Amino acid sequence: MAVSRSRKKTVSKKTAAAKPRAAVKSAAARKTTTAKPQKKNANPLGLEKKLPGQFDTLQEIALEAWRKMPAPVWDHLMGGSDSEMTLRRNRAGLDALALRQRVLVDVRNIDMGTTLLGQKLDIPVFPAPVGGFLGKVHHEGGPAVARAAVSRGTTAFIATAAKPSLEAAQEAVDRRLVFQLYVRGDRSWIEGVLDRVRAAKYGALCVTVDRNYYGRRERDIISGLPVKEGFGDQSYQASLNWKDLVWMKERVGLPLIAKGIATAEDAELAVEHGADVVYVSNHGGRQLDHAQGSIEVLEEVVRAVAGRAEVLADGGVQRGTDVVKMLCLGARAVGVGKLLGLALSANGEAGVARMLELMEVEIRHALGLMGVTSIRQLGPEWLREVPVLGTPGPVSAYPLLEAAVRKRRG
Numbered sequence: 001m002a003v004s005r006s007r008k009k010t011v012s013k014k015t016a017a018a019k020p021r022a023a024v025k026s027a028a029a030r031k032t033t034t035a036k037p038q039k040k041n042a043n044p045l046g047l048e049k050k051l052p053g054q055f056d057t058l059q060e061i062a063l064e065a066w067r068k069m070p071a072p073v074w075d076h077l078m079g080g081s082d083s084e085m086t087l088r089r090n091r092a093g094l095d096a097l098a099l100r101q102r103v104l105v106d107v108r109n110i111d112m113g114t115t116l117l118g119q120k121l122d123i124p125v126f127p128a129p130v131g132g133f134l135g136k137v138h139h140e141g142g143p144a145v146a147r148a149a150v151s152r153g154t155t156a157f158i159a160t161a162a163k164p165s166l167e168a169a170q171e172a173v174d175r176r177l178v179f180q181l182y183v184r185g186d187r188s189w190i191e192g193v194l195d196r197v198r199a200a201k202y203g204a205l206c207v208t209v210d211r212n213y214y215g216r217r218e219r220d221i222i223s224g225l226p227v228k229e230g231f232g233d234q235s236y237q238a239s240l241n242w243k244d245l246v247w248m249k250e251r252v253g254l255p256l257i258a259k260g261i262a263t264a265e266d267a268e269l270a271v272e273h274g275a276d277v278v279y280v281s282n283h284g285g286r287q288l289d290h291a292q293g294s295i296e297v298l299e300e301v302v303r304a305v306a307g308r309a310e311v312l313a314d315g316g317v318q319r320g321t322d323v324v325k326m327l328c329l330g331a332r333a334v335g336v337g338k339l340l341g342l343a344l345s346a347n348g349e350a351g352v353a354r355m356l357e358l359m360e361v362e363i364r365h366a367l368g369l370m371g372v373t374s375i376r377q378l379g380p381e382w383l384r385e386v387p388v389l390g391t392p393g394p395v396s397a398y399p400l401l402e403a404a405v406r407k408r409r410g
């Protein structure tokens with residue numbers, strides 16, 4: 001393995017406060033009251049535009065979402081299954097890797113463009129599917145996320161549960177998006193969905209394969225937040241196998257993405273059964289508890305795929321440097337789930353577009369400071385294993401938010 005991985009132990013802790021956050025002043029309000037006259041930003045590494053009320057950092061987006069969201073909704077977004085070990089490992093795995101840096105390289109121009117199934121992405125980041133959650137914080141989550149992603153030159157994964165409909169999200173943009181399928185019914189239900197996906201002119205089908213049982217998310221169970229697990233024949237999803245994947249690809253007639261792969265063995269099977277893209281994911285720590293962190297399994301999956309399919313990854317990504325680390329280990333692009341939910345909650349479509357813009361800024365800064373001019377130069381040699389500092393968790397990438405959560409908890 002190019003990056004050796006003996007992990008230091010970290011102490012567990014609860015991740016989110018359980019009360020409304022009126023005490024933390026709205027970042028948007030703060031910006032509005034202190035807004036200065038706008039100046040054109042001459043810094044090529046900076047943000048494209050600076051508007052009053054706009055977020056300048058990802059941290060402000062997260063803080064604003066925390067302040068706005070009722071506690072059960074926050075817990076639904078940020079929590080994981082059972083003991084939340086996988087959730088924490090996603091971050092711990094990222095924090096256990098440091099970036100190497102080279103200096104005195106001309107980094108005025110940095111190319112962070114990539115491709116997915118032949119489609120150009122201006123940034124190596126995309127909104128992961130976050131299903132029904134979008135509808136909890138936004139009246140038309142699917143089209144809003146689609147528009148924001150396309151406005152920043154990337155694609156979006158539109159989930160089966162996205163509102164108002166799978167058709168509305170694809171119709172909102174010119175670019176062909178990815179439809180993500182949760183099997184929530186029997187074979188005839190799947191046929192109906194796949195026919196709609198094809199008719200709506202999606203560009204690819206992503207089948208989520210790590211959800212044969214619905215993860216036990218105890219925060220939701222205890223808060224009583226109504227979460228729709230599915231309808232129709234629930235046992236069908238537990239019976240899914242590799243042949244079903246082949247059948248789905250044939251039926252829809254689109255490139256296939258298998259999402260939720262976490263071992264070399266399954267990566268091999270996915271390729272054998274026609275996956276064009278292998279998507280490394282543990283569902284953001286919401287399914288199997290005590291699984292490995294996503295970044296910890298990325299290298300073995302990339303090695304098993306051996307260039308026969310494209311590789312995507314997600315899990316714990318909150319910063320541009322997280323994206324860079326996943327690219328170093330062989331991901332072609334990286335999904336954000338919780339961060340997407342935070343951005344949509346903070347400021348709707350504009351919040352998502354800004355989040356992607358800030359991600360781009362952070363990635364460009366990281367690459368510039370590493371002395372890298374193209375993401376094609378990245379590889380495992382840019383990483384070193386280091387002891388994990390602090391307590392990794394879903395808010396630990398944002399120190400001000402972490403402090404606010406701790407203060408509120410008392």
Ligand SMILES: Cc1cc2nc3c(=O)[nH]c(=O)nc-3n(C[C@H](O)[C@H](O)[C@H](O)COP(=O)(O)O)c2cc1C
Binds near residue numbers: 159281282336
């Ligand atoms: C609120 C929420 C809803 C999700 N819904 C779906 C979904 O409908 N389909 C799916 O494949 N994954 C779903 N996921 C998992 C994400 O697609 C993604 O794998 C995960 O969030 C990535 O980890 P991160 O949240 O740490 O970025 C969901 C995640 C969250 C946080």
